[in-house]
Amino acid sequence: MSEIRSLSRRDLLALIGATAGPGAMTMAMSSLGLAGESSYRAAPNLSGAPRGVRVLVLGAGLAGLVTAYELRKAGYEVEVLEYNSRVGGRNWTLRGGDVYTELGGERQTVAFDQGLYFNPGPWRIPYHHYAILDYCRKFGVALEPFVQVNHNAFVHSSKALDGRPVRYREVAADFQGHVAELLAKSLGQSKLDQAVDKEDKEILIEALRNWGALDEELRYRASFASSMRRGFDKPLGGGVDPFPTVSKPLALEDILRPGLWQALLPGSLQLFQTTLFQPVGGMDQISKAFYRELGDIVRFDAKVVAIRQDEREARVAYEDLRARGEVREIAADWVVCTIPLSILSQIDFDASDALKAGVAAVPYGASVKVGLQFKRRFWEEDDLIFGGVTTTDLPIHQIGYPNSEFLGRGKGVLLGAYVFGSPALEYTSIPAAERVRRSVSLGARIHRQYPAEFENGVAVAWHRAPFALGCAGLWSDAARAEHYKNVAEIDGRLVLAGEHVSLLPAWQEGAVLSALDAVARLHKRILEKSEHVAAKH
Amino acid sequence: MSEIRSLSRRDLLALIGATAGPGAMTMAMSSLGLAGESSYRAAPNLSGAPRGVRVLVLGAGLAGLVTAYELRKAGYEVEVLEYNSRVGGRNWTLRGGDVYTELGGERQTVAFDQGLYFNPGPWRIPYHHYAILDYCRKFGVALEPFVQVNHNAFVHSSKALDGRPVRYREVAADFQGHVAELLAKSLGQSKLDQAVDKEDKEILIEALRNWGALDEELRYRASFASSMRRGFDKPLGGGVDPFPTVSKPLALEDILRPGLWQALLPGSLQLFQTTLFQPVGGMDQISKAFYRELGDIVRFDAKVVAIRQDEREARVAYEDLRARGEVREIAADWVVCTIPLSILSQIDFDASDALKAGVAAVPYGASVKVGLQFKRRFWEEDDLIFGGVTTTDLPIHQIGYPNSEFLGRGKGVLLGAYVFGSPALEYTSIPAAERVRRSVSLGARIHRQYPAEFENGVAVAWHRAPFALGCAGLWSDAARAEHYKNVAEIDGRLVLAGEHVSLLPAWQEGAVLSALDAVARLHKRILEKSEHVAAKH
Structure with a gap:
């Protein structure tokens, strides 16, 4: 029986999303939904900034860092308020010794060995997200390839092939081969003449024969050609007995019914096409590079509680968490607020009704990532999996393999689960330590080495992260049509920036582009005002 | 008009090969032809070697290095004779200051800047070529991903789209989309019920809709979904105007007639599937690592001129090129000869008629690679191409982009041409300096930045390399059926190893596997003989 037909369209979208990350979910959406290519060409030219104009930036995530960097470079007086004790926001890397406390007070101390890390937030940068790449280039942040599609990673369904994981290459080659055979035969029967x-x-037909590894009779079957794509049972060798044994393709129905074909979808998206990158040593190398440029203009442990604005100026009140929550106030001429809407909607802020309605209209996504440290890199040594992602219908949804230290003899940290939507809510019905244990016991159904090799882990649930309350702003098409423009426009002395003010939600590029657009418009507005003032005098 | 129909099947094979490297050519071959996965599991156990047994290894390419390393570790008395002044053979990296003299005496001095390099021989290691990877692991040779399929590299045909290069992602998405539409419609018409x-x-149908980015009416057309794969005309952004413009797919006929679809073939092969590797800093890091292990047992500049064997021992005569070609002789109990058959067939050697016939029966492939140094990495800065390969029907056939120092601000070396078969012979009808100039002027039709940014280059023609006389042994199916076994078997005191004694010709893995198999059999033979001798006494 078909598993897929019992799923609603929404379930299907969730399923696709689940195998690929938030961006992939949009693939099947018909209208302007989410993520894609970047519109970045070059950083804006902000020349001619008047002297003494004060800009207060709320939040030191990527949007806030870009805003502060560009405005300060242009000559503005910039200060940044940040809730956490570090810069980066969701641009974040966990290492041994790090402590993280989620909503509700559960506290995890990361126990990774030295040199190992885990990116609980963004973990990859598409080559076309060039705004953030250009900052990496500018600041000398070293990048290395991030492998998304790994043909030797697993595709696993608990409902297919007695729960035996198959390799991505087998599903890819066999789906392509069967499709090629069906179409080639259909063409041969002249059914598609029109x-x-x-x-x-x-x-x-000749193209399909080659592309699908079909034989002379246009059949996709066990053959040298098909084994060259899906792999041999006994591989080619050297010496006296180098002769291989070909492998038997999966039947089309075994790919279709349990939904194995869905594993092929993310790799087609430009978001996941080669060449993707990751910063060497952890995603937070980017925010740290910004911080080096900014110096001491960031006030940490500052929890914004009110944003006031009037004709004369803006004033932001914050609790100084280093001083038992004492409330302090900063005045500024302009405020760029990069606080996630999930948080901002709970803050007392002065703005138009239109902006307030927009801020209230955007729900945030639930998401869980689990990092697992193992004694040895068995996925490389035993399974020849070097980077990339395994997908499964188990509640862990994905296993992500590290994309550095290939063939290293040391330990390694896997992404042991990456879940979002309602499955992420389920995953957080148990404490963090249990989420880690659950990831290990489920993952063991794919990698039998898990129980023997596991050492420690950490679980980050984004909807329970006090500084984000969600992984990203998930605009509905209806909300976007009604509110997006109001959220993006400068509202008095206030302008918003962040991935939530972009069509690239959940992607760092969205945060960077929205910040660049906000600073460009703000600069223009400031110049206009200052000309206006000059003309009046 | 169709270009493809005017091509013979052999031409087509050559064309496929030309866009992919020698390995890809086999894809369409029906019988056991060439390359694929490795049969390696672990290095052989050579325990119990009798004392004082002398093995002479001819050639210090990878097969010779593996042979010498394993036999020496097992306790044999090993010496190596090498024609060049360096180890590695075709495992070779050129850097600034290197001098290379090809057949006929033309001498090139490489003018690359410090830190830049070019691999004229092998340049990538598939993840499943695990014998060579395991040596890298053992010797601590750092590896980094080699990008083969780059969705943002170009596919170029001088006969298509007025010679305008398109991106790989456009061809891939559009071919897939058109195929999905044709098959989905065919299924909708119930033509394929059987x-x-x-x-x-x-x-x-649902799978094809998702996989092919089809719309609700199963059409592949300009849409958000198709642009998410092939790219937008105006990409998604952030701020007040983040809205994209979708792009228009290529017509199926524009992909079929000029043969653009052929660019999609190599990436399907397991040989070119993720994750491929390259050694950090150049392919010769591998042979250098072996050499560090071997120490001073390699005699360089030693040109083998005769191989003698009788009941008692083997004797190899060589010209000492460091002593004006004076002929010297070394005696040994066994000889492992890894000299390419193209060279061995010209040497006076004692062997059975069967082995001699085999050695004579294998033609060697012609191949040219050109390395070009440019002032800046314009392919990254201007074109967002990070690693991978552009394919073209121009005589350069391929452009390969460097897979390290991504987003670096320095210079870079491209693979400016990679040609084999008869086009390689044509390419060598002109001197090396002209081959370089030709690569620049042809490449400029794809990258307009070439003429302004070019600095210097080097051209290596393998069929004119004195130590190889070809890129690899190109067995025909008939020759393999008749001679392969005889070439692989131990022949008296002589056994051959090298990529030519494998089903992975042109791949380093073939050389390594053949050497491992040769040493395992040789060790067994030696043990048998020594037991036989012991029994007699």
Whole structure:
């Protein structure tokens, strides 16, 4: 029986999302939904800033850091308020010794060995997200390839093949082969004469034969050609007995019914196409690089509680968490607020009704990531999996393999679960330590080495992260149509920036682009005002 | 008009090969031809070697290095004769200051800046070529990903789209989309009821809709979904105007007629699937690591001129090129000869008629690689191409982008041409300096920045390399059936190893596996003989 037909369209979208990260979910969405390519060309030219104009930036995540960096460089007087004791926001890397306390007070101390790390937030940068890449380039943040599609990683369904994981290459080659065979035979029967020019038909059949590894009779079957894609049972060798044994393809129905084909979808998206990157040593190398540029203009442990504005100026009140929550106030001419809408909506702030309605209209996504340290890199040594992602219908959804120290003899940290939507809420019905244990016991159904090799882990649930309350702003199409413009516009002395003010939600590029656009517009507004003032005098 | 139909099957194979490297050519071959996965599991156990047994290894390429390393570790008395002044053979990296003299005496001095390099021989290691990877692991040779398929690299045909290069992602998404549309419509018309179970048909249509980015009416057209794969005309952004413009797919005929679809073939092969590797700093890091292990047992500049063997021992005569070609002789109990058959066939050697016939039966492939140094990494800065390969029907066939120092501000070395078969012979009808100039002028039709940014280059033609006389042994199926076994068997005191004694020709893994198999059999033979001798006494 088909598993897929019992799923609603929404379930299907969730499923696709679950195998690929938030961005992939949009693939099947018909209208402007989420993520894609970046519109970045170059950082804005902010010349001519008037002297003495004060800009207060709320939040030192990527949007806030970009804002502060660009405005300060342009000559503005910039200060930044940050709730955490570090910069970065969701641009974040956990290492041994780090302590993290989630909503409700559960506190985890990361026990990774030295040199190991885990990115609980963003973990990859598409090559076309060039705004953030350009900052890496500018600040000398070293980048290395991030492997998304790994043909030797697993595709696993508890409902298929008695729960035996297969390799991505097998699903990819076999789906392609069966599709090629069906279409080539259909063309051979001249059923599609209307759709394909007769002149092209012969070429298309030849193309399908090569592309699908079909035999002379246009069949996709166990053969040298198909084994060259899906792998041999006994591989080619050297010396006296180098002769291989070909492998038997999966039946089309075994790919279709348990939904194994869905594992092929993310890799087609430009978001996950080669070449993706990760910063060497952890994603937070980027925010740390910004911080080096900014110096001491960031006030940490500052929890914003009110944003006031009037004709004369803006004033932001914050609790100084280093001084038992004593409330302090900073005045500024302009405020760039990069606080997630999930948090901002709980803060007392002065703005138009339109902006307030927009801030209230955007729900935030639930998401859990679990990092697991193992004694040895068994996925490389035993399974020949070097980077990339395994997908499964188990509640862990994904296993992500590290993309550095390849073939190293040391330990390694896996992404042991990456879950979002309602499965993420389920995952957080248990304490963090149990989430880690659950990830190990579930992952053991794919990697039998898990129990023997596991050492320690950490679980970050984004909807329970006090500084974010969600992984990203999940605009509905209706909310976007009604509110997006109001959220993006400068509202008096206040302008918002962050991934939530972009069409690239959950992606760092969205945060960077929205910040660049906000500073460009703010600068223009300030110049206009200052000309206006000059003209009046 | 179709370009493809005017090509013979052999031309087509050559064309596929030309866009992918020698390994890809086999994809369309029906019988046991070439390359694939490795059969390696672990290095052989060579315990119990009798004392004082002398093994002479001819050639210090990878096969010779592996042979010498394993036999020496087992306790044999090993010496190596090497024609060049360096180890590695085709495992070779060129850097500034290196001098290379090809057949005929043309001498090139490499002018690359410090830190830049070019691998004229092998340049990538598939993840499943685990014998060579295991040596890298053992010797601590750092590896980094090699990007083969880069969705943002170009696919270029001088006969298509007025010679405008398109991105790989456009060809990949559009071919997949058109194929999905044709098959989905065919299924909708119930033409394939016999081939597909009715139960599966609905799932297959849903799969094709997602996989091919089809719309609700199963059409592949300009849409948000298709642009998420092929790219937008105006990308998604942040701030007040984040809205994208979708892009228009290529027509199926524009992909089929000029053969653009052929660019999609190599990436399907396990040989080019993720994750591929390259040694950090150049392919010769591997042979250098072996050499560190071996120490001073390699005699360089030693040109083997005769291999003698009788009941008592083997004797190899060589010209000492450091002593004006004076002929010297070394005696040994056994000889492992890794000299390419193209060279060995010209040497006077004692062996059975069967082995001699085999050695004579294997032609060697012609191949040219050109390395080009440019002032800046314009392919990254201007074109957002990070690693991977551009394919073209121009005589350069491929452009390979460096897979390290991503987003670096320095200079870079491209693979400016990679040609084999008869086009490689044409490429060497002109001197090396002209091959370099030709690569620049042809490449400029794809990268307009070439002429302004070019600095210097080097061209290596393998069929004109004195130590190889070809890029690899190209067994025909007929020759393999008749001679392969005889070439692989121990022949008296002589056994051959090298990529030519494998089903992985042109791949380093073939050399390593053949050497491992040769040493295992040789060790067994030696043990048998020594037991035989012991029994007689």
